Amino acid sequence: MSDTAIGTAEQLRDPNYTPPLVKAVPLGIQHVLAMFVSNVTPAIIVCGAAGFGFGSNSPDFPQMIYMIQMSMFFAGIATLFQTIGLGPVGARLPIVQGTSFAFIPIMIPLVAGKGVEAIAVLMGGIVAGGLFHAFLGLFIGRLRFALPPLVTGLVVTMIGLALVKVGVQYAAGGVPAIGTPEYGSLINWSMALVVIFVTLGLKFFARGMLSVSAVLIGLLAGYAFAFLLGEVSLSNVGRAASFALPNPLHFGMEFTVAAVIGFCLMSFVSAVETVGDVSGITKGGAGREATDREIEGATYADGVGTAISGFFGALPNTSFSQNVGLIAMTGVMSRGVVTVGALFLILCGLIPKIGAVISSIPIEVLGGGVIVMFGMVVAAGISMLSDVNWNRRNMVIFAIALSLGLGLQLEPGALQHLPDTLRVLATSGILPAALIAIVLNLVLPEELTGEATEEVSGGMAGHGSGSLPKED
Known part of the structure; x- marks a missing residue:
């Protein structure tokens, strides 16, 4: 306009x-x-x-x-x-x-x-x-x-990572269906994939209102497909x-x-x-x-x-x-x-x-939309992390906060001996990750900009200047 x-x-x-x-x-x-x-x-x-x-x-x-x-x-x-x-x-x-x-x-x-x-x-x-x-x-x-x-980038990323499992479970048939023969069936996944493909197509090849409403239109397409399969009850x-x-x-x-x-x-x-x-x-x-x-x-x-x-x-x-x-x-x-x-x-x-x-x-249709939305939450967090000065100090803070936060969420039984209140809070993943990152960021001293780079696992270099390696 x-x-x-x-x-x-x-x-x-x-x-x-x-x-x-x-x-x-x-x-x-x-x-x-x-x-x-x-x-x-x-x-x-x-x-x-x-x-x-x-x-x-x-x-x-x-x-x-x-x-x-x-x-x-x-x-x-x-x-x-x-x-x-x-x-x-x-x-x-x-x-x-x-x-x-x-x-x-x-x-x-x-x-x-x-x-x-x-x-x-x-x-x-x-x-x-x-x-x-x-x-x-x-x-x-x-x-x-x-x-x-x-x-903030870590917290947003953790929110997305905490939710992507939900999207896959829904696309496969929903939590109540786990363990049943229908869970993960081709029919279930086909409904979710229709949503994903239509959403991607509109997001990248359409403009204006169609692009803005890509997820909504993708859900409508998946809903129509599910209706044709007889999976919709009104x-x-x-x-x-x-x-x-x-x-x-x-x-x-x-x-x-x-x-x-x-x-x-x-x-x-x-x-x-x-x-x-x-x-x-x-x-x-x-x-x-x-x-x-x-x-x-x-x-x-x-x-x-x-x-x-x-x-x-x-x-x-x-x-x-x-x-x-x-x-x-x-x-x-x-x-x-x-x-x-x-x-x-x-x-x-x-x-x-x-x-x-x-x-x-149908829960499978919703799962297709949720996979896209929660993946975008993760992507938004990674985008925020691109503004971080990636020196050794910040890499260690990120590594510890992510490992403990995500690890406790994936394995809640590791804290089974904690009181119920603390266990619920700690196994959420987000709260421990945010708390660790905030505390470490406040108490750990800033590195000197002149420090030498340090090689870390996997051949990834920690750059003393804080910049990410640039592509040629």
Whole structure:
């Protein structure tokens, strides 16, 4: 779209400018399409980990529909906090909020196989973590020194690595199917591969809206393929209500030490991610640095939105990075446009039939989309690590944090003698890796730039200057 079709160049860089409605509505819906799949997927993953039945006759199915519905509704509410604001809450910028993948490795151990009753523990942790997240808004700017690219890149990479197993399990038939003859069948993988191939094709060979919505269209293609194979059941759509309001304390609320500590620690990581997103939006959309007021307001909105979500049975919210890239691509900085998208999300959240349609997606189809999305999380972390000064000190910090974090996640039995709370936190992988990296980065002295290089295992050179070897 050209500037003249929407507004002048100066108007497009102004967050307070709203294009004509005929342009603002499709631009707002485009923001929703860019984040829609990522926003509802965590609810399905958490329900699956808790042992909710995916069959149409499962008594847990309405609970899954409700959580999907609330994921949309409160993503819209949290987005309005950011775009419109409420007192000190909100950056008054075009920031799209949605359910965060970062918390999934914390949530899965808390609910694994424990059924719908375990969701109350999640909600207690989400509310506590949200309040702590809002509290971080008072001084988040002064904590950035402790989180250089070495730490943030490692954390994002660990989040992706912690989740890729889930994607493969879903593509093969889902966790409940492990060990059955159907698990890993050609039919299961064919549904997942359709999603992957269509997504890749659109991402690399299409432009504009088709490229931005590649994962969503890939899922639709996989859904159509699964429907032709007779793998789709729409029986729940007819049974779902046409309209429903959020229900306070829908899953109940229970506070446990493991959940509260885990969500508070991950809220710190999420707050730092939000700082980066706010900076990316102001730089990419307006060509300036974010103000302290904007960063603080965005952090408050993250926390308040998350706490309210937990009270009504939804999952944690945070700023969505993919929408930062969309603003840079379209050149439209308008918070009015994102407000339109937020209202569309809220409308979807009030219609349970939409949640029922989403829940009818075969787990194998979802697995294809999840493999792509979680792989992109890993890639984003590696991209952040490219800014690291790779001297011997930083290589050792990264190696120890990654080895222990990933190792404990892969082999949780190694900590079977720890108390339950510590075991859940330590085997998440992300928290020990982040803690080790933060502490070592603060206490270990910086290397002298003149030190000689050191050969490490595999013929990889540790460069004293801190630069990676350049290709010829």
